[in-house]
Amino acid sequence: MTSAATTGCLDFVQFFRSWIADPLRVAAVAPSGEALARLITRDIAPDDGPVLELGPGTGVFTKALLARGVSERDLTLVEYGSEFMRMLQFRFPQARVLWMDAAQLSRYEIYAGAPVGSVVSGLPLLSMSPRKVTSILSGTFSYMRPGGAFYQFTYGLRCPVPRPILDRLGLKATLVGRVARNIPPAAVYKIVRRRPVTIANRRFGDIG
Numbered sequence: 640m641t642s643a644a645t646t647g648c649l650d651f652v653q654f655f656r657s658w659i660a661d662p663l664r665v666a667a668v669a670p671s672g673e674a675l676a677r678l679i680t681r682d683i684a685p686d687d688g689p690v691l692e693l694g695p696g697t698g699v700f701t702k703a704l705l706a707r708g709v710s711e712r713d714l715t716l717v718e719y720g721s722e723f724m725r726m727l728q729f730r731f732p733q734a735r736v737l738w739m740d741a742a743q744l745s746r747y748e749i750y751a752g753a754p755v756g757s758v759v760s761g762l763p764l765l766s767m768s769p770r771k772v773t774s775i776l777s778g779t780f781s782y783m784r785p786g787g788a789f790y791q792f793t794y795g796l797r798c799p800v801p802r803p804i805l806d807r808l809g810l811k812a813t814l815v816g817r818v819a820r821n822i823p824p825a826a827v828y829k830i831v832r833r834r835p836v837t838i839a840n841r842r843f844g845d846i847g
């Protein structure tokens with residue numbers, strides 16, 4: 640076996656064990672495949688850094704971000720599972736790994752100001768309460784610079800962020816694409832702020 644195949648096998652075993660121990664948190668039996676990792680990071684460029692990744696697990700999307708040219712030093716990885724957190728610290732020593740619940744992001748000043756260009760999320764939003772999803776989005780967008788985007792994957796047929804939450808936060812979601820070659824098949828959504836409408840030099844709030 641090549642070392643990449645061995646690593647893939649070990650990641651699968653670790654992931655599966657974590658899913659057995661905490662199925663709601665992990666919400667998948669295996670790490671995402673490379674096709675999904677490429678799709679969710681497809682539109683991210685090196686100058687989108689700093690990049691925030693939520694729920695990186697074994698780091699499949701993290702590796703894809705590095706392959707896109709994002710500097711490891713520009714990565715902040717927010718992971719709730721201690722088993723994954725230790726693995727991420729070992730694999731990405733120059734990245735900042737935060738062992739925390741992504742719903743608590745707004746409680747800590749993890750960045751000065753709002754410098755983040757992109758957020759990549761592997762969080763299981765479908766198994767979270769609307770309140771938690773709202774906290775995660777409002778927290779991450781508070782660190783996002785103008786024009787920044789939040790990329791989320793889902794195994795569901797629709798965007799995993801319900802429309803009322805998008806409306807309340809002044810956000811909109813568009814489908815980036817679907818990946819059949821993933822277990823299970825998945826889709827990626829891009830969530831951005833709605834454009835503020837300016838009429839005769841006056842801003843009329845955020846409307847879609």
Ligand SMILES: C[S@@+](CC[C@H](N)C(=O)[O-])C[C@H]1O[C@@H](n2cnc3c(N)ncnc32)[C@H](O)[C@@H]1O
Nearest residue numbers: 664667670671694695696718719720740741761
């Ligand atoms: C479906 S897995 C995705 C893992 C990886 N991104 C992938 O695609 O292979 C969900 C990940 O989110 C993490 N997670 C779940 N709830 C979390 C939370 N509230 N805050 C931070 N991480 C969380 C889990 O520990 C797990 O690593």
